[in-house]
Amino acid sequence: MAATEHPSYKVIGTRPVRPDGVEKVTGKAQYGADVRLPGMIHGKILRSPHAHARVLSIDTSEAEKVPGVMAVVTRADFPVAEDVVQDLGEGAVSVKELSDNVLASDKVLYRGHAVAAVAATSPHIAEEAAGRIRVEYAVLPPVLAVRDAMREDAPLLDEQRVTKEMGGQGSGRPSNVASHLRFAGGDVEAAFAAADEVVEREFTTKMVHQGYIEPQNSTASWNADGTLTIWTSTQGAFVVRSQVAEVLRLPVSQIRVIPMEIGGGFGGKIPIYLDPVAALLSKKSGRPVKIVMSRTDVFEATGPTSGSYIRMKMARKDDRITAVQATLAYEAGAYPGSAVGAGAMTMLSPYNIENFVIDAYDVCVNKPKTSAYRAPGAPAAAFATEQMIDELAKNAKLDPLELRLKNSAHEGTRMVNGAVFPRIGAEETVRAALTSPHYRSPIEGPNRGRGVASGFWFNAGLQSSVVASANSDGTVNLIEGSTDIGGTRASLAMQLAETLGLPFEAVRPTVADTDSISYNDVTGGSRVTFASGLAVYEAGQELRKEMVRRAAKLLGVDEAELVYEDGGVQSTRDATKRLRFSEIAAKAGQTGGPIAGKGAVQARGVGAAFGTHVVDVEVDPETGKVQILRYTAVQDVGTAVHPSYVEGQIQGGVAQGVGWALNEEYYYDESGRLLNASYLDYRMPTALDLPLIETVLVEVPNPGHPYGVRGVGEVPIVPPLAAVANAIAEATGHRFRDLPISPRRIMEETQGLA
Amino acid sequence: MARTYVQATINGVATDFLCEPRQSLLEVLRDELGLTGTKEGCNNGNCGACSVLLNGRLVNACCVLGVEIDGAEVTTIEGIGNPDRLHPLQQAFLEEAALQCGVCTPGFIVSAKALLDKEPHPDEQRVRYWLAGNLCRCTGYDKIVRAVLKAADDMEPARQ
Numbered sequence: 082m083a084a085t086e087h088p089s090y091k092v093i094g095t096r097p098v099r100p101d102g103v104e105k106v107t108g109k110a111q112y113g114a115d116v117r118l119p120g121m122i123h124g125k126i127l128r129s130p131h132a133h134a135r136v137l138s139i140d141t142s143e144a145e146k147v148p149g150v151m152a153v154v155t156r157a158d159f160p161v162a163e164d165v166v167q168d169l170g171e172g173a174v175s176v177k178e179l180s181d182n183v184l185a186s187d188k189v190l191y192r193g194h195a196v197a198a199v200a201a202t203s204p205h206i207a208e209e210a211a212g213r214i215r216v217e218y219a220v221l222p223p224v225l226a227v228r229d230a231m232r233e234d235a236p237l238l239d240e241q242r243v244t245k246e247m248g249g250q251g252s253g254r255p256s257n258v259a260s261h262l263r264f265a266g267g268d269v270e271a272a273f274a275a276a277d278e279v280v281e282r283e284f285t286t287k288m289v290h291q292g293y294i295e296p297q298n299s300t301a302s303w304n305a306d307g308t309l310t311i312w313t314s315t316q317g318a319f320v321v322r323s324q325v326a327e328v329l330r331l332p333v334s335q336i337r338v339i340p341m342e343i344g345g346g347f348g349g350k351i352p353i354y355l356d357p358v359a360a361l362l363s364k365k366s367g368r369p370v371k372i373v374m375s376r377t378d379v380f381e382a383t384g385p386t387s388g389s390y391i392r393m394k395m396a397r398k399d400d401r402i403t404a405v406q407a408t409l410a411y412e413a414g415a416y417p418g419s420a421v422g423a424g425a426m427t428m429l430s431p432y433n434i435e436n437f438v439i440d441a442y443d444v445c446v447n448k449p450k451t452s453a454y455r456a457p458g459a460p461a462a463a464f465a466t467e468q469m470i471d472e473l474a475k476n477a478k479l480d481p482l483e484l485r486l487k488n489s490a491h492e493g494t495r496m497v498n499g500a501v502f503p504r505i506g507a508e509e510t511v512r513a514a515l516t517s518p519h520y521r522s523p524i525e526g527p528n529r530g531r532g533v534a535s536g537f538w539f540n541a542g543l544q545s546s547v548v549a550s551a552n553s554d555g556t557v558n559l560i561e562g563s564t565d566i567g568g569t570r571a572s573l574a575m576q577l578a579e580t581l582g583l584p585f586e587a588v589r590p591t592v593a594d595t596d597s598i599s600y601n602d603v604t605g606g607s608r609v610t611f612a613s614g615l616a617v618y619e620a621g622q623e624l625r626k627e628m629v630r631r632a633a634k635l636l637g638v639d640e641a642e643l644v645y646e647d648g649g650v651q652s653t654r655d656a657t658k659r660l661r662f663s664e665i666a667a668k669a670g671q672t673g674g675p676i677a678g679k680g681a682v683q684a685r686g687v688g689a690a691f692g693t694h695v696v697d698v699e700v701d702p703e704t705g706k707v708q709i710l711r712y713t714a715v716q717d718v719g720t721a722v723h724p725s726y727v728e729g730q731i732q733g734g735v736a737q738g739v740g741w742a743l744n745e746e747y748y749y750d751e752s753g754r755l756l757n758a759s760y761l762d763y764r765m766p767t768a769l770d771l772p773l774i775e776t777v778l779v780e781v782p783n784p785g786h787p788y789g790v791r792g793v794g795e796v797p798i799v800p801p802l803a804a805v806a807n808a809i810a811e812a813t814g815h816r817f818r819d820l821p822i823s824p825r826r827i828m829e830e831t832q833g834l835a
Numbered sequence: 836m837a838r839t840y841v842q843a844t845i846n847g848v849a850t851d852f853l854c855e856p857r858q859s860l861l862e863v864l865r866d867e868l869g870l871t872g873t874k875e876g877c878n879n880g881n882c883g884a885c886s887v888l889l890n891g892r893l894v895n896a897c898c899v900l901g902v903e904i905d906g907a908e909v910t911t912i913e914g915i916g917n918p919d920r921l922h923p924l925q926q927a928f929l930e931e932a933a934l935q936c937g938v939c940t941p942g943f944i945v946s947a948k949a950l951l952d953k954e955p956h957p958d959e960q961r962v963r964y965w966l967a968g969n970l971c972r973c974t975g976y977d978k979i980v981r982a983v984l985k986a987a988d989d990m991e992p993a994r995q
C-alpha cells in the first residue's frame with residue numbers, strides 16, 4: 082500500500098533506484114570476502130570443542146611445521162587486556178571480556194570459542210595446520226539454560242562474578258546472574274486485588290541467530306609504518322576501530338577501517354571477532370591476512386540473541402489493563418550483556434498501564450556471547466505481553482484490537498523507565514489494523530485462525546556526520562560514514578536532494594572509511610535515515626547559505642535580497658535575477674573557491690516506532706505444519722522517505738519474526754554442542770514458507786526531524802512472534818507459550834503426544 | 836598439492852586454469868578467476884548464494900569441484916548482464932526494490948534466470964517453489980517474487 086502523498090515534497094516519498102543498485106545486481110559490488118590484495122594470505126581459527134573448560138596448554142609447534150604456514154597466534158601474542166569498561170559504540174563493554182571473546186585466555190566458555198589462529202598461503206593449508214595445534218583442556222560441566230544458570234549450585238562461568246544490583250543489595254555470592262534491574266510504578270497489589278480477572282503465565286524462547294547470509298570476514302594489513310588497515314563487513318567502521326584499538330592497545334588514529342559492502346547484519350555485525358586476530362597474523366607474517374568465517378563458525382561463535390524465560394501476571398478491570406508483574410531472565414551467553422533491560426523497558430510500551438513491577442535478570446550461560454538482533458530484547462518480551470492481552474481479551478469476549486485500543490499509549494504516556502512519549506502513532510497503528518481489508522475480511526475454514534499483536538521499539542539517535550561538496554557540473558558528492566545495509570545511500574541522498582531542491586540523481590553518496598570522515602556511530606537502532614538524515618539536512622542548509630553568498634557575488638546584489646528556493650537562488654526584488662545551483666557551482670572558482678557543507682550531529686528528537694500486525698494461519702492437523710495464509714503489517718513510519726525500502730524493512734522483519742515463531746532455535750545437546758549449526762538444520766523461512774506480506778504505512782511525522790522521519794527497521798520483528806502464536810491458539814484451541822512452535826511441538830500438544 | 840589443468844567456457848569466454856582437486860568451483864571462480872559476484876553463504880549447498888549455471892543447469896558452485904567443469908560451459912552473474920545492458924531480471928530487481936544488503940542477489944538472479952529460461956510464465960507459487968533453494972534474510976521474499984514475475988512479463992515482447 083502506498084504511503085500518503087506529500088504535495089510539499091519533491092523527492093521524499095518517491096521510489097528512485099538506489100545508487101549502489103547496479104553494482105549489486107551485476108555482482109560487481111565488493112563485499113568483505115571479495116577483498117584481494119597483493120601478497121594476501123589466509124587465516125583460519127581453531128575453536129574449542131568444549132562448552133566449558135580450562136585451557137591448560139597450547140602447543141602450536143606441529144602447525145608451524147606445515148609447509149605454507151606463515152604465522153600462528155594465540156592469546157599470548159595479545160597485549161594484556163585492561164580490566165576496564167569502555168563505551169565502544171555498542172554500550173559499555175569490558176575490554177577484558179571483549180578480548181577474551183576474540184581469543185580465549187585461561188578458559189573457554191562456549192563451543193566454538195576461538196583459541197588460536199593460523200595464517201597460510203591457502204585457506205586449506207591454514208585449516209589443516211589449525212587442526213594440528215594441540216590444546217590441553219580440563220573440561221568443566223557446562224550450564225546451558227537460563228533458569229539452570231540462576232540456581233545457587235550452578236557451575237560458574239566466572240568465579241569472580243557477583244550480581245550487580247541496580248538500587249539494591251545483592252547477596253555478594255558468586256553467581257552467573259550478572260545484573261538485576263527493577264522497574265516499578267503504582268500499586269500492583271491493590272490493582273490485582275481490585276481486578277475483574279488476573280492471569281499468570283510462563284513463557285520461554287530459545288536462542289536464535291540473525292542469520293545474515295554473508296559470514297563475518299576481515300582482512301588486515303599491518304603496514305610498514307606501524308599503522309593498521311582493516312577491510313571488513315561491519316555495521317560500524319568507527320566502532321570496529323575503537324574496539325580493535327582497545328584490544329590491541331593502539332591509538333585509534335593508527336587504525337584505518339575500510340567498510341566493505343555488508344551482506345546483512347541485523348545487529349550481529351557490531352561486535353568484532355576476527356579483526357584483531359587478522360591484524361596480529363599480519364604483523365607476524367608481514368602479509369595482508371584475510372579470514373572468513375564458515376557458516377558453522379557463524380552459528381557457533383558469533384552473537385545470536387538470548388533465549389529467555391518470562392513469567393507474567395496481568396490484571397484486567399472492565400476494558401482496562403490495570404497491572405502487570407513480570408520477571409524476565411535472558412541468556413547473556415558467555416559474557417554479560419543481554420538485552421533484558423530493553424525487553425523490560427519495551428514490553429508494556431504500546432500501552433498505558435499504571436501499576437507495574439518488572440524484574441530483569443542478565444544471566445551468563447555456556448553459549449556464545451549474545452549480541453544485538455533487530456529491536457534487541459523486545460520480541461521475546463512482546464511474545465509474553467501480547468499473548469497475555471490476547472488471552473484476557475478472549476476471556477472477556479472483547480475484540481483483541483479493541484482492547485489494545487482502549488489501553489493504547491499516546492503522547493504524554495510514561496514508559497516504565499519514566500520517559501514520556503512525545504507524539505507517537507501507537508493508537509494509529511491499531512486503528513489502521515482494525516480498518517484494514519485484511520482484518521475486516523472473514524477467516525473461514527477448519528484449522529484456521531487469526532492473530533494480532535502490537536510492538537514498540539525506541540529507535541536510536543547517536544552521532545553522525547556527513548560532508549556535501551558541490552561539483553562544477555551541478556551535482557553534489559555526499560560523503561557519509563554510515564554503512565549502507567539496505568538502502569541508506571538512497572534515503573540520505575533523497576533527503577539532501579529534497580533540502581537542495583535538486584533531482585535525486587544529482588546527489589552522489591559515498592560511504593567513506595574512518596580516515597575520510599569524522600566519527601559515525603553504528604548502522605543500528607534504526608537510526609541512519611533519521612540521524613544521518615539530520616546531519617545531511619544540516620549540511621544541506623549550510624550549502625544553501627553558501628549558495629546565496631556566492632550568488633550575491635555573481636549577480637552583484639545584496640545577499641539580503643536573495644533566497645534559496647527550488648534548486649537555485651532567486652532575488653525577491655527582481656524575478657529575472659535567478660541562478661540555478663549548477664550555475665553557481667560551475668563558477669565557484671570565481672566566487673571564493675570550493676563550495677561544501679558539513680553536518681555533524683548528536684541526534685536528539687528520536688521518534689519511537691510502533692507496529693500492529695495481523696496474521697492468518699492454517700495448522701495441518703496431521704503434520705503440525707503451520708502455513709501463513711495472509712500477513713498484514715501496519716506501522717507508524719513517520720515519513721516514508723523511500724516507501725519501497727520502508728516496506729522492504731517491514732517485510733524482512735516480519736519474515737525473521739515468523740521464522741523465530743515457527744522454526745528457528747539453537748538446539749544444544751547436554752554437553753553444550755550445537756546440533757544444528759547449518760542452514761539445513763537451523764531452519765530459516767524460504768520463499769515457499771511465506772505469502773506476500775502486505776504493509777500499511779501510517780505516517781505520524783516525528784516532530785524531532787525536519788521531514789518527520791522515524792526509524793523503521795527494527796519494530797517489525799517485535800509483533801510477529803505473538804501474532805503467530807495468537808493465530809495458532811485460534812486455529813488449534815491450544816496456547817503455545819514456548820518458542821518455536823514447531824510441527825513437533827504442535828503435534829505433542831494437540832495430540833497429547835508429549 | 837598437485838594441480839590439475841582445466842579448460843572451460845566461462846561466461847562465453849574460453850578459459851583455462853590450474854586447480855587443486857579439493858577446490859570447489861566456487862573457490863575457483865572467486866579465488867582463481869576473480870569472479871567474486873558469486874557469493875559464499877554456507878559452503879554446503881543450503882543457501883544458493885553461489886548459484887551458477889553449469890551447461891545451462893542450475894547448480895550450487897560450492898557443491899561442484901573445480902576439476903569437474905573441464906569442457907563445460909559455466910554462466911555466472913557476471914555473464915548475465917552488465918551495467919550498460921542489464922538483463923530484464925536485473926532491471927526488475929532494481930525497480931521492484933528486491934534487494935537490501937544484496938549479497939543474496941546474484942544467486943537469486945542466476946536462479947530465476949534458470950527458471951525463466953525453461954518456463955517463461957511461472958505463477959507466484961511456481962516462483963516460490965523454484966527459489967526455495969535461495970535464502971534471503973533481508974527482504975521476506977515479497978519483492979523478489981514480484982521482481983521475477985515482473986521480469987517474466989517484461990521479457991514477453993522480446994520472445995515474440
Ligand code: FES
Pocket residue numbers: 874875876877878879880881882883884885886895896897898
Ligand atoms: S554457498 Fe553454496 S549453497 Fe550456500
Ligand code: FES
Pocket residue numbers: 294344345933934935936937938939940970971972973974
Ligand atoms: S538482500 Fe540481504 S540476504 Fe537478501
